[in-house]
Amino acid sequence: MTQNAQDRSIDPATRIMLKQAEKEGIETAWDRYEKQQPQCSFGQLGICCRNCNMGPCRIDPFGEGADKGVCGATADIIVARNLLRTIAAGAAAHSDHARDAVLTFKKMSEGKAGSYCIKDEAKLIALASEYGIPVEDRSREEIASELARALLEEFGKQEGPIRFTQRAPEARLKLWAELGIEPRGIDREIVECMHRTHMGVDNDATHILLHGLRTSLSDGWGGSMIATDVQDVLFGTPEPKKTTVNLGVLTRDKVNVIVHGHEPILSEMIVEAAEAPELLALAKEKGAEGINVAGICCTGNETLMRHGTPIAGTFLQQELAVITGAVEAMVVDVQCVMPALGALTGCYHTKFISTSPKADFPGTVRMEFHEENACETAKEIVRTAVENFPNRDPGKVRIPEEKQECMVGFSVEAILKALGGTPAPLIDAITGGAVKGIGAVVGCNNVKVKHNYGHVNLVKELIKNNVLVVTTGCNAIACAEAGLLMPEAAAQAGDGLKGICEALGIPPVLHMGSCVDISRILVLASAVAKTLGVDISDLPAAGAAPEWMSEKAVSIGAYVVSSGVYTVLGTVPQVLGSAAVAGLLTEGLNGVVGASFAVEPDPFKAADLMLAHIEEKRKALGLEP
Amino acid sequence: MPKAVYADLSRCIACHACELACERENENSRISLQVVRDLAAVPVSCRQCETPLCAVVCPGEALNYGDSGLEYDSEKCTGCRLCVLACPFGTAELRAGVMERCDLCQGKETPACVATCPAGALFCAEAESIGGNIRARRAERIKKALASPASAGRRVNR
């Protein structure tokens, strides 16, 4: 039973391209998902364990067969161990990204990365102050160098806590300390996850999960936050700007270069290189009108936020972009890049260019990137794309017309600026009831959910009910594609929120960046909480990841909940094989960190859950309903 | 769950040892062997039903199904024989006003009929375990048949 394009996505451009793929006999993630059916139930429930070679072991969820693995691990233990490894992988992904950003920052400060410079000096000074680094009478490079070393130490240090955790409200810090989950060194926590889940180490589900929370905090308040802040210093803190999104941003007459993945370090250079006169001249020579750089996933979000570079699509649109037949180069770095792109680009003229020393794929042109000659590499990549333009088969080109304007670039600084420099107006709006609360909606795409259906409907429900939505990652792109990132979208908001948006000239949904930029949401939430003099868990706020799929999302979910934000998941995590673990995540954590998870695939019901939570918190704060 | 005496009919050789063992232990045999058309033999004894019809019809509440299986209170028994009529297997009998049926030789580790069975056809088990044993044997047969088409144990040339 094959789904048709209507069932697979709500996005018109996506539907067009899915039909095109079908026509051309091109396989996409949706097709592969169908071929994976039925997916293993043991896996879905998280009750298989391959951590040692006495296994693989699995538990009969219906209690007739094995109730323990060879070592004696019960479903609870197995599920908890698997979950901890997932968190470790997610935290590792964000944090390793951060490490690279800091290393670039360090090389820059040492003059070894000529193409990079400090774009946001104020933020550099602010960060240095946070670390207690003297700034008076020192060159920016000196300060940067010392800051870089200090930031690098966060990874390898053995005793905590990580500095940025201090940004959290007092009460939260105290709670973490009491629970013993203050994150120590980032690498240490991740390594400890692997150690604890090794055969015969940590075998108490609750004990395992507590370390999961600590590890996730080392991501949210560590790796992710460092990545965001260092990237802001290097590439500039985003400011509101307008741009366009969706597959329609690809152009028929220009050379199309797609930057895909998660790191802005190279893509920043590519955006610059695309404007290099000699390359533009070359493009003309090859018969193209110009060079068009477009993003996908969070690399796209990074350049979008800072330069207004258009975005071609979300995670699930990566293959569709290639299928337009109009992409000269698909340039990828790390994370969320489907290996399927190799075979797919082979069907078109598209060059699949892998750039990260860490990430290679089948069928790529390898153009490894190093900070020392970033600019040259970027130019080389763009040149390759331009020279590929004549290979484009115009007969195969099918670019949907759909594209959507959007307003992006809402860093915490930008939001505060929009509010007039202080969170007070927002807090007033919240206490006054015009805005009921804040909804943080984030996350990936997942073929288990109709593409963008969960994202868009959940966000629409929230704004309709006067909840200001902050968004990052693929949810942000989905909202952009649905036109929710326009100030005009305020019309879809409830009256209270609509009034605020109109007054401030902002959309009801604020794009705060890539997935590491969820750290911005933490900072914002802390700022609001501190102003109100409460803990984050007391805020009328709730999170959601309606279409999440990656291990990073599990880490994010864990740190958001550990930070005190109730979070609704739209796809079912692989934990339901253990009633104890599932119970702890959905109920028990309330008593531990003051927030918990909920699982609700239906975006409308998910919105109801979030609204009810916000109402409850408002009531607790004595605010009007 | 309660156990019962089951028979692997492919093993029963109609020797009646079960009957005679039962008769020795319980005065009257509560298991009876029926040879059907000289083709197979079936030992029949109380099936220890989990919704026993004998208890369902018992008007005096002498027969009750409890946690430990069917319980019989001879004090309450009026000897009305409805249980005998209701039993679909004909394994309940009324002797001297007392209902008699297989009680798995209470107090013995193994019922006498099971212990004595020369062919190992009778076994005392919980219903849940029967299927598993049969399945395991059958699966092995199937696999064996598929593994070596010439299963006659071809002589290795010596």
Next chain:
Amino acid sequence: MEEKNPQPTICPYCSLGCGFYLKLEAGKAAGIRYMPEHPVNEGSLCPKGNTVLEVLNHPDRLKYPLKKTETGWERIEWEEALDLAAAKLKGSLEEYGPDSLAFLGSAKCSNEENYIFQKIARLLGTNNVDNCARLCHASTLTGLGKTLGTGAMTNPISDLACSECIFVIGSNFAENHPAVSRRVLEAKEKGAFVIVADPRMTPTSWLADLSLRLVPGTDVALLNGMMHVIVSEGLVDREFARERTKGFAELENVLQRYDPETVSRITGIPSAEIIKAARAYARAGTAAIVYSMGITQHISGTDNVTACADLALICGHIGKKGAGILPLRGQNNVQGACDMGALSEFFPGYGKVGDPEAAGRMQALWGAKKLPESPGLTATEIVGAAGKGKIKTLYVMGEDLVNSHPDSSRVKQALENLDFLVVQDIFMNDTAEYADLVLPAASFAEKEGSFTSTERRVQWLEPALMPPGEARADLEILFRLAEKLGLDFPYRDAGEVLEEISAAVPAYGGIAKERLKKDFGLIWPCPDAGHTGTPVLHTDSFMTPDGLARLVPVEHRSPAETPGPDYPFLLTTGRTVLHYNAGSMSRRCKSLLKREAELYVEIHPADARTMEIREGNKLVLESRRGSTKATARLTERVSPGVLFLPFHFPGTNVLTADALDREAKIPEFKVSACRIRRG
């Protein structure tokens, strides 16, 4: 008597030697406890075994010596009884010579008792001593003796579990040796192929993968036919035939005539099935032949057994775990009675009567002057000779020859013809009715001694109970009789007799009472005190002088009596699960009798229809020798034209003929001609 409760004991019925415990209460046998640790039956027990209490506690047990008088039975004192017996024996000896005496030993009595019994006979100067093995497995001794060198089961019963093919011919073990079934089923679980050749469909056939219904008396043809296929298809184990046997060429010659089509015409088995059976048996890695009285009780009994041995030998299916020939014997000590020389042609240990060396050995051991040199009369011949007046005094220990010998009327005549008949038994049986003197004996549970089961397992039996009344252990009776006869026996108990047996019988050389009491006995040959027994025979060489087995060709011969116009039905006899042999024990068990009360005859429904016979009709069966009444049982277990009678009830052997196998002198119980009419 050692005080143990429950007391371990051995089942007195068939030859398997199953163990169980007797629960005792106030000196009485009150219950049975099973013995899961016993290597033969693993705790199981057949219906007869389950009812031994009824035998032990039966009110009919003989309690006092009885003398026949004009007015009937008169209770006498032991002293008087033994004096009488001794006097009659001596009188007959003096008046008519030693060969006017005859002794029938018992396969139900212990080794020690049979040993002493035959010793008395031989010391009195006659070899007229035999036992009922003559009626069931004499042909095994002759057939296996001439091919393999010894007439015994080659492998223990538990070995069957390791056989890949089990060929059952003329054995209904499911009814007659039920505990064998568990081993066959065990083998089947492992994938063994089971072939059952039997004229009747029996519960044993239910276990078969291939069931061959042959015409009674055509076993040699079937076996030769199978061998023909094996030879012509090259399935012979050539190396085995070459290295370990003699006479393959001669056998091959004879086999040429037995192609499957010819055999099919003789046996009534489709040729394809003969071929299938032959292939399955020959191709198996390990294969066993299980046979019983369906093979032995024919005029061609020795030939049948010989053919079985030939089949096993050409396929090399002998001398290994799981591969062998397993004659399932009848009585609990039939193997032992033969080993002890209670046979007219053998001394203890199978030294041939007439062989001066064997006689010399016995003379030396017994300190006797001279032992009789010519073989004595066999059991069947003794009856014949008695009929002719040649035997004057007969001493019967534990047997009911009226019901167990063929042609009962002739047996009765012969018994009446005797001058003096002594019967020593636990019950007043039909033979005892003709006795002049009846001596009450102890049952199995009331005495000690060793018993040798069909798998050559010698087990020691401890007394659990006191005999009822004045009944005495057979051994004790024999000791006192010997004393009265002036024979000087030094023994005080069975253990001491066993010591002499171990000297007399080489295979028992290492067997002693104390060793037997441990670990469920020993399997002979056990030549010395350090030897742990020999479960599998013929592993390296056969018990022939040169160690090679003999392949002896045999030809099919028609039974002595075949159905004809006057007697259109073929009558075959056998056993049922609920009764035992002549029934002197099993017919005294109410619980068995309740289930099988009277003589019945199995008749095919088609035959019944033509004769308008219905289930339960009383029928009169007539043969050339006599007539008997039986209840009709309509069943397809028998083929059309065939009738089956169990021989546990008086009457069956009125019909059977005393046609004998030339070598083994076993009567052809399995085939006689007969007619029926409504009674």
Next chain:
Amino acid sequence: MKEVMVRPERCMGCRSCEIACAVEHSESKDLFAAVMEKPTPQKRIYVEYVPEYNAAIPMTCRHCEEAPCTTVCPTKALKQDEITRVVTHNSDLCIGCWTCSMVCNYGVIGRQKEARVAVKCNLCPNRDIPACVEACPTNALVFIEVKKLAGVKRTEAALKLARGMQGKAL
């Protein structure tokens, strides 16, 4: 009629069929909800491990032409449809005597603990293809008419034969 045919050589022992079966016979018919249900949903297909061959075989009701379980059932709780041959079980009539279990040649009649009645395959009456078949990732279970399966096997055999002949020709 179509039946669940097993191709044991393809079974990987993943037990997906077992879980799919239990889920299909749960109240919610949803994996994540089913694992929480009381009474615990029960499977009617059993993946048997054969140690001797280190292999697994899924065992399920064969819906025998002359189903012994229906013959022995004293209350007609087990019934066979005369046309489709499907053997169904009516738990309202079941008295838990387990005679069916005893005579089943495949050991595929289970016991529902709470209700103390038999449970067996009903070929998923609400589905076109039984849940176990649909769940099988390797097509070790197929829902097909016996005749058709023979056809499939013939085709496979013919293919092998053809390959063999080609190999020889080369």
